Amino acid sequence: MRAIFGVLGLLTALAVTGVLVRQQMKTTQPTLPTxxxxxxxxxxxxxxxxxxxxxxxxxxxxxxxxxxxxxxxxxxxxxxxxxxxxx
Known part of the structure; x- marks a missing residue:
């Protein structure tokens, strides 16, 4: 049971990190001059x-x-x- 909660916690942290990285990348792309x-x-x-x-x-x-x-x-x-x- 503890292993399941540990894996779910890691997956949740990974999902949050992925969402934050995606948002950060979207905000920096339009600022680069072409x-x-x-x-x-x-x-x-x-x-x-x-x-x-x-x-x-x-x-x-x-x-x-x-x-x-x-x-x-x-x-x-x-x-x-x-x-x-x-x-």
């Missing part, structure tokens, strides 16, 4: 200094190359040494 939304709004980049839009014309290969070039430029800009003020 590529067309970023392209239309020109969202601010990670550094917060420039607005970059995705290429809207050309073949997928050309678009991919343009995105790679933009990423490289942004990475190089982020890695540049900044002057340290003398204290």
């Amino acid at each position: 590529l067309p939304a970023l392209q239309q709004t020109g969202e601010v980049g990670l550094a917060g200094t420039d607005t970059t839009t995705l290429p809207s014309s050309g073949t997928p290969t050309q678009q991919s190359q343009q995105i790679q070039q933009q990423y490289k430029q942004a990475l190089e800009n982020a890695l540049q040494a900044r002057p340290v003020p003398d204290d």
Whole structure:
């Protein structure tokens, strides 16, 4: 009898956990930006200094190359040494 209650308790805990995880996943999915939304709004980049839009014309290969070039430029800009003020 104790084993049955133990198994039922575990199944109940698993069901509650599953429901909570499902609700959490549903609430986080709509908040992620999609590529067309970023392209239309020109969202601010990670550094917060420039607005970059995705290429809207050309073949997928050309678009991919343009995105790679933009990423490289942004990475190089982020890695540049900044002057340290003398204290």
